[in-house]
Amino acid sequence: MKRAHILVFLAPAVIVYTVIMVLPLFATLQLSLFRDGGFVGLQNFRTLFGDTRWSASFWNALGNNLWFFIVHMLVQNPIGILLAALLSSPRLRGAAFYRTAIFVPTILSFVVVGFIWKLILSPIWGIAPGMLDAVGLKSLFSPWLGKEGSALTTLALISVWQFVGIPMMLIYAALLSIPDEVLEAAEMDGVTGWSQFWKIKLPLILPSIGIISILTFVGNFNAFDLIYVAQGALAGPNFSTDILGTFFYRTFFGFQLQLGDPNMGATIATVMFGIILAVVCVYLFAIQTRLRRYQF
Amino acid sequence: MRRNRILAHAVLLTYTVIALFPVFLVVLNSFKNRRAIFADPLAFPDAKSFDLIGYQTVLKQGDFLLYFQNSMIVTVASLTCVLLFGAMAAFALSEYRFRGNMLTGLYLALGIMIPIRLGTVAILQGMVAAGLNNTLLALVLVYTAQGLPLAVFILSEFMRGVSDDLKSAGRIDGLSEYAIFFRLVLPLVRPAMATVGVFTMIPIWNDLWFPLVLASTEEVKTITLGTQVFLGQFVTNWNAVLAALSLAILPVLVLYLIFSRQLIRGITAGAVK
Numbered sequence: 399m400k401r402a403h404i405l406v407f408l409a410p411a412v413i414v415y416t417v418i419m420v421l422p423l424f425a426t427l428q429l430s431l432f433r434d435g436g437f438v439g440l441q442n443f444r445t446l447f448g449d450t451r452w453s454a455s456f457w458n459a460l461g462n463n464l465w466f467f468i469v470h471m472l473v474q475n476p477i478g479i480l481l482a483a484l485l486s487s488p489r490l491r492g493a494a495f496y497r498t499a500i501f502v503p504t505i506l507s508f509v510v511v512g513f514i515w516k517l518i519l520s521p522i523w524g525i526a527p528g529m530l531d532a533v534g535l536k537s538l539f540s541p542w543l544g545k546e547g548s549a550l551t552t553l554a555l556i557s558v559w560q561f562v563g564i565p566m567m568l569i570y571a572a573l574l575s576i577p578d579e580v581l582e583a584a585e586m587d588g589v590t591g592w593s594q595f596w597k598i599k600l601p602l603i604l605p606s607i608g609i610i611s612i613l614t615f616v617g618n619f620n621a622f623d624l625i626y627v628a629q630g631a632l633a634g635p636n637f638s639t640d641i642l643g644t645f646f647y648r649t650f651f652g653f654q655l656q657l658g659d660p661n662m663g664a665t666i667a668t669v670m671f672g673i674i675l676a677v678v679c680v681y682l683f684a685i686q687t688r689l690r691r692y693q694f
Numbered sequence: 695m696r697r698n699r700i701l702a703h704a705v706l707l708t709y710t711v712i713a714l715f716p717v718f719l720v721v722l723n724s725f726k727n728r729r730a731i732f733a734d735p736l737a738f739p740d741a742k743s744f745d746l747i748g749y750q751t752v753l754k755q756g757d758f759l760l761y762f763q764n765s766m767i768v769t770v771a772s773l774t775c776v777l778l779f780g781a782m783a784a785f786a787l788s789e790y791r792f793r794g795n796m797l798t799g800l801y802l803a804l805g806i807m808i809p810i811r812l813g814t815v816a817i818l819q820g821m822v823a824a825g826l827n828n829t830l831l832a833l834v835l836v837y838t839a840q841g842l843p844l845a846v847f848i849l850s851e852f853m854r855g856v857s858d859d860l861k862s863a864g865r866i867d868g869l870s871e872y873a874i875f876f877r878l879v880l881p882l883v884r885p886a887m888a889t890v891g892v893f894t895m896i897p898i899w900n901d902l903w904f905p906l907v908l909a910s911t912e913e914v915k916t917i918t919l920g921t922q923v924f925l926g927q928f929v930t931n932w933n934a935v936l937a938a939l940s941l942a943i944l945p946v947l948v949l950y951l952i953f954s955r956q957l958i959r960g961i962t963a964g965a966v967k
Contacts, residue, residue, distance in 0.1 A: 403793070403871040407875070410778075411774075415802060418810075418836055422816035487702055490699070495710075496710055499714055500951070502947070503717070505718075505896055505950045507902070509900075509918050513925050514716045562709075567903055601796045620809040622903055643811075659814050663814075667812045674812075
């Protein structure tokens with residue numbers, strides 16, 4: 399065996415990845431077809447979508463998850479792009495400082511972030527009402543995290559606050575990689591400032607925006623920690639902040655009076671897997687290939 | 695032009711304040727007594743309001759030293775495995791031509807997009823069957839598998855850039871393939887390794903899901919889970935809550951400030967390709 403070293407180099411990574419990640423993933427898909435040790439075909443899926451109690455919870459979680467994602471797309475990514483565009487303006491002093499500072503929330507854990515905001519928004523401490531009072535808007539304050547109508551949006555915005563650094567960095571990197579000749583040519587033609595951004599830079603960074611969108615999607619549809627920390631496994635008030643991740647956790651691990659149900663948990667995980675896989679495939683085949691032609 | 699620049703600074707500065715203010719507020723108030731926290735949350739602690747009661751409660755009540763140690767063990771062990779195994783696989787994929795090279799690369803890259811959490815039910819069952827639940831080893835294994843796909847992907851990009859002449863010279867001098875990897879290639883991709891290291895480390899240190907599911911007993915709690923449980927129990931003790939949050943923030947913040955240049959350079963370099 400002259401080429402045994404190739405195997406030695408590959409083996410540890412492939413084995414750990416296969417045994418700990420890939421096989422359990424398939425085993426989970428398989429578990430969704432069983433109940434109490436016996437094969438039941440698609441029965442679990444019929445329960446999830448057919449039984450009114452299950453399906454109500456599922457559609458509620460899916461809808462909330464979609465809204466969670468939409469808030470990220472509408473708030474996080476535009477702010478990220480704006481900050482990156484400003485950061486990349488030529489000869490800007492202190493760019494390194496801004497970059498470092500704005501990225502700080504991203505490195506903190508959900509536990510810390512969730513609790514910090516719980517404290518700040520708490521009517522007991524009074525930071526948020528106090529600050530609104532300072533600008534004369536005290537009447538706008540309400541305990542946002544505790545109200546059914548506003549809790550989910552508030553949590554989504556907290557998550558946006560935490561992760562805005564990621565789109566900012568990726569777009570910033572993409573903007574830096576635009577060749578100077580392109581921008582010089584644009585300036586020769588009199589295209590400068592914001593019109594240069596809209597007409598020249600934005601089309602060139604579209605692939606990066608595509609990557610950010612798909613990363614946001616996968617991250618959001620697999621989110622759990624922030625909701626769990628801020629609202630608990632019951633995703634209160636009255637399940638208004640329940641997303642697929644918390645629904646999955648409650649179902650398979652159990653909570654308070656309900657026992658854990660591995661098979662139904664696996665069924666939910668399978669549906670989540672299907673959703674994520676479908677969107678990733680659409681992105682890879684439909685969107686990314688079309689965006690490729692803009693690249694250098 | 696000048697007006698534009700002032701506007702840019704104004705927007706960036708505003709957002710910097712939004713990003714840092716909540717963190718600052720928590721750390722600031724963790725050094726004050728209860729009355730000062732509520733009476734004037736924005737004031738700096740002075741001789742009258744300075745108080746370490748929160749930190750004393752945290753250190754007395756929670757076993758934070760143990761949690762911290764657990765987190766260190768898990769993070770360092772997983773990081774070592776990810777970097778070593780990842781670099782080895784990346785080297786094999788970028789250096790040698792063999793049947794199934796592309797396929798292996800794709801197989802490993804799939805894990806970048808598909809979250810490992812979806813396999814949790816079977817992972818838990820497997821760990822229980824192997825007697826590994828409530829051990830730190832279970833966490834190390836899971837985080838290694840979780841970190842490998844991205845590590846292999848980024849490192850093989852970098853290893854393609856290592857000069858062939860150097861490796862050929864090594865082979866002519868009679869170095870084994872292992873020596874070429876460990877003595878020639880690894881030192882050259884050290885900057886890339888540091889970048890991958892930072893990216894791998896943050897989600898491991900901050901993860902709540904797997905400690906909650908796989909290792910929730912007292913002896914193996916990580917700092918993230920420990921903080922979460924502590925905060926839940928001490929909700930009404932504001933001094934303790936603020937102190938615990940500050941203790942959770944500070945080590946990460948210090949590490950980040952040390953490595954931030956590496957992290958930012960890594961993001962920028964990766965995207966240029």
